[in-house]
Amino acid sequence: MDCKNEVVELMHEYLDGDITKEDETKLGKHLEGCKACQQHFHELKNTITLIKSTVETKEVPPKFTENVMKNLPTEKKRVKYMRWFRAHPVLTAAAIFFVFLFSGILSTWHQDTRLVVSKQEDLIIKGDTVIVPEGVTVEGDLVVKNGNLKIDGTVDGKVTLIKGKLIQEDSDEVLDGENLMASAGEVNGEFESVNKVFEWIWYSFKSLVEGIFSFDS
Amino acid sequence: MDYMIRDKIKKVKKGDQSAYEDIVVLFQSRIYHHCYRMLGNAHEAEDIAQEAFIRAYVNIHSYDDKRKFSTWLYRIATNLTIDRIRKRKPDYFLDAEIKGTEGLNMYSQLATKDRLPEEEVQGMELQHHIYQEIANLSPIYRSIITLRYLEEFSLKEISEIMDLPLGTVKTRIHRGREALRKKLRHV
Ligand SMILES: [Zn+2]
Numbered sequence: 001m002d003c004k005n006e007v008v009e010l011m012h013e014y015l016d017g018d019i020t021k022e023d024e025t026k027l028g029k030h031l032e033g034c035k036a037c038q039q040h041f042h043e044l045k046n047t048i049t050l051i052k053s054t055v056e057t058k059e060v061p062p063k064f065t066e067n068v069m070k071n072l073p074t075e076k077k078r079v080k081y082m083r084w085f086r087a088h089p090v091l092t093a094a095a096i097f098f099v100f101l102f103s104g105i106l107s108t109w110h111q112d113t114r115l116v117v118s119k120q121e122d123l124i125i126k127g128d129t130v131i132v133p134e135g136v137t138v139e140g141d142l143v144v145k146n147g148n149l150k151i152d153g154t155v156d157g158k159v160t161l162i163k164g165k166l167i168q169e170d171s172d173e174v175l176d177g178e179n180l181m182a183s184a185g186e187v188n189g190e191f192e193s194v195n196k197v198f199e200w201i202w203y204s205f206k207s208l209v210e211g212i213f214s215f216d217s
Numbered sequence: 218m219d220y221m222i223r224d225k226i227k228k229v230k231k232g233d234q235s236a237y238e239d240i241v242v243l244f245q246s247r248i249y250h251h252c253y254r255m256l257g258n259a260h261e262a263e264d265i266a267q268e269a270f271i272r273a274y275v276n277i278h279s280y281d282d283k284r285k286f287s288t289w290l291y292r293i294a295t296n297l298t299i300d301r302i303r304k305r306k307p308d309y310f311l312d313a314e315i316k317g318t319e320g321l322n323m324y325s326q327l328a329t330k331d332r333l334p335e336e337e338v339q340g341m342e343l344q345h346h347i348y349q350e351i352a353n354l355s356p357i358y359r360s361i362i363t364l365r366y367l368e369e370f371s372l373k374e375i376s377e378i379m380d381l382p383l384g385t386v387k388t389r390i391h392r393g394r395e396a397l398r399k400k401l402r403h404v
Contacts, residue, residue: 050347060246
């Protein structure tokens with residue numbers, strides 16, 4: 001058998017674990033009688049042991065994973081939201097409900113500029129000002145939207161003023177709720193003024209809740 | 218384990234970035250060590266290992282789930298280390314590091330420890346010597362030897378990682394062993 005090629009080839013097959021039984025016997029027999037091949041085989045096995053001896057374990061650098069995650073290209077927003085939604089189904093339902101609710105409320109705040117008065121009997125409307133004339137008593141609540149309100153008479157209920165101002169007689173002075181009682185007219189109920197978006201949202205929301213819970217009225 | 222990996226990969230493919238974190242945690246040590254063994258330098262190893270994970274993420278859609286994920290990941294890391302080695306200046310490897318001040322080399326760190334027993338010093342010098350001989354092999358041979366003997370992959374797995382026919386891997390591992398035998402026979 002040719003030492004240099006054939007036998008060495010068998011040695012490598014042996015080391016790779018894919019030598020046939022037959023070849024293994026052949027190799028063993030040859031090694032018994034050939035010093036040079038014995039030496040070669042020994043050196044090969046020794047080499048593998050030496051290679052394996054260089055295994056060294058090190059600590060993975062700190063924050064390795066964190067740094068990888070930080071440097072990944074940004075995730076599609078949609079996926080991020082979808083994942084959150086899937087993880088929080090109840091909150092998602094609530095969030096969708098509020099989005100619809102508030103976008104509806106907001107759009108009415110921004111779009112609706114018509115003057116609206118909840119009742120018109122006996123009231124005078126001059127331009128964008130609603131007047132409760134002297135001697136007139138409004139029975140029940142009064143809501144004025146997108147207009148100013150002047151009370152010379154009496155309101156027997158709650159007054160709500162949305163996107164408008166309360167005007168005192170014979171002056172340009174604008175009153176807030178607390179000074180209302182000092183004005184010429186009289187309000188026998190609460191006074192509420194809604195002039196900011198968030199106040200509008202709160203007002204709409206409150207009305208909605210009141211609507212839901214006051215079945216009896 | 219395999220099931221867990223498959224499940225995570227599916228999520229990553231759908232765009233769920235957070236699922237990838239578990240993959241990184243699971244493989245970081247193996248990939249980092251592979252890069253370290255290939256490059257012999259902690260700093261470079263970290264760089265390349267990071268890059269490997271980022272590339273795997275970016276190219277996740279080209280990963281075929283029927284194959285082993287670890288093999289695919291090792292292939293990316295191996296290709297990156299081979300590229301890095303080829304881009305080096307010829308005398309950069311190890312020698313430059315040993316003279317360097319950063320102490321990031323595989324052995325210089327150990328060498329700076331004081332008053333080691335004589336045997337241990339000799340052991341380290343020997344290790345250094347062996348390592349250097351492996352490092353002197355061309356990058357492809359170095360990868361094959363590293364994957365086979367330091368990371369204990371089968372020849373079939375190596376053929377997948379290296380994208381080489383099994384026969385070629387066998388021939389190369391034979392030649393690699395012979396080359397190292399000649400260098401290390403008097404050790
Ligand atoms: Zn012989």
